[in-house]
Amino acid sequence: xxxxxxxxxxxxxxxxxxxTIQCQVDSQVTMMFWYxxxxxxxxxxxxxxxxxxxxxxxxxxxxxKFPISRPNLTFSTLTxxxxxxxxxxxxxxxxxxxxxSNYGYTFGSGTRxxxx
Amino acid sequence: GDSxxxxxxxxxxxEEAFLTINCTYxxxxxxxxxxxxxxxGEGLQLLLKATKADDKGSNKGFEATYRKExxxxxxxxxxxQVSDSAVYFCALSTxxxxxxxxxxxxxxxxxxx
Numbered sequence: 001x002x003x004x005x006x007x008x009x010x011x012x013x014x015x016x017x018x019x020t021i022q023c024q025v026d027s028q029v030t031m032m033f034w035y036x037x038x039x040x041x042x043x044x045x046x047x048x049x050x051x052x053x054x055x056x057x058x059x060x061x062x063x064x065k066f067p068i069s070r071p072n073l074t075f076s077t078l079t080x081x082x083x084x085x086x087x088x089x090x091x092x093x094x095x096x097x098x099x100x101s102n103y104g105y106t107f108g109s110g111t112r113x114x115x116x
Numbered sequence: 117g118d119s120x121x122x123x124x125x126x127x128x129x130x131e132e133a134f135l136t137i138n139c140t141y142x143x144x145x146x147x148x149x150x151x152x153x154x155x156x157g158e159g160l161q162l163l164l165k166a167t168k169a170d171d172k173g174s175n176k177g178f179e180a181t182y183r184k185e186x187x188x189x190x191x192x193x194x195x196x197q198v199s200d201s202a203v204y205f206c207a208l209s210t211x212x213x214x215x216x217x218x219x220x221x222x223x224x225x226x227x228x229x
Contacts, residue, residue, distance in 0.1 A: 006159070033216065042205065042221040043160075092159055096215075104150055105217060107159035 001097050002027050006108030013083055013115050020079045021111045023093035028073035030096075033105070034066070037090040046091075049076045083115045118143045118213060120206050120220035128226045129196055137191040137223045139180075139206035147208040149173075149182050149189040150217065154203045163191075163204070201227045 003026045013019050023032065034046040047055040047068055055068040069077045080087050090110045097104040123138040141147065148167045152160040164173030169184035178193045189206060203224050207217040 001162075004159075040221075042219040045216060048216070094160075097162065104162040104165050105160075107152075107161070109157075109159040 001106050002029065002095050004093060004095065004106060004108040006093055006111060008111055009109060010112040011114070013113065015084050015115055017083055018079055018081045019083065019113060020077050021091055021093075023076050023078075023108050025074045025095055030073070032070065032076045033094040034068065034076075034078045035092045035094060035107075037092060037110070039089070043092065046078070080113065083113075085115045088113055088115045118147070118208060118210060118218045120208055120218055122204075122206050122220035122223050125203075125222075125224035126226050127223060128228065130228050131198055132195045133227075135191070135193040135196045135200075135225065137204055137206075137225070139189045139191065139220060141187050141189065141206070141208050143187075143208055143210055145210040145212045147210045148215075149180070150207040150209070151178070151180055151189070151191050152205040152207060152219075154205065154222070156202070160205060196225070196227045198227045198229055201225055 005024045007022050032049045035043040036046055037043050045058050046061045046066055047057045049055045049068050049070040051070045051073050065081055067079045090112050092110045093108045094105045120141050150165045151163040153163045154160050164175040166173040166182035169182050172181045180189050180191045203222045205222045206220040209215045209217045
């Protein structure tokens with residue numbers, strides 16, 4: 001299965017600033033997915049990123065707050081903009097498993113964000 | 117819509133104890149079912165999966181059987197180890213959801229020596 005390198009692994013940021021999270025995949029993939037995992041909660045899908053088109057955002061998430069780039073088939077970034085303490089979460093990127101989407105997904109190691 | 121319900125944690129066990137983590141689901145359509153594990157400080161890893169009724173997924177001593185009649189996919193292990201301490205997520209995916217997984221809230225497992 002694909003190997004995902006995600007960075008930074010953690011960061012502590014001041015409110016009002018922005019943080020860009022990077023995900024690099026060791027193989028070409030059509031779609032990349034960005035999730036948020038709030039403390040003690042499950043994973044919530046933020047958006048789906050396709051190469052060459054705008055990301056598709058889930059209900060409750062907007063491009064101005066979470067702009068996403070997908071410049072090629074192996075790389076994507078998620079920016080958390082104008083941060084507040086409520087944005088403190090783990091952010092994860094994900095891609096389909098090698099056998100296809102119906103057989104599981106591979107996740108990056110996550111970015112643990114604390115906003116103070 | 118699709119949803120997954122897991123038993124609340126934390127589940128605290130002694131080493132070599134038997135583990136069950138309950139998971140039930142609701143889905144429109146015929147889902148595939150998954151268990152993911154998240155070790156401390158890491159991302160999620162696929163632990164096991166089952167794609168049709170009565171299938172049993174297994175990996176690393178963990179097992180789960182797809183029970184369509186009870187809409188369940190309970191995770192079991194006969195003898196847990198300290199190294200199994202992690203958060204376990206049950207998930208499903210369906211064609212109607214473009215196979216993007218829907219996750220449960222996760223169950224924390226703590227295994228004491």
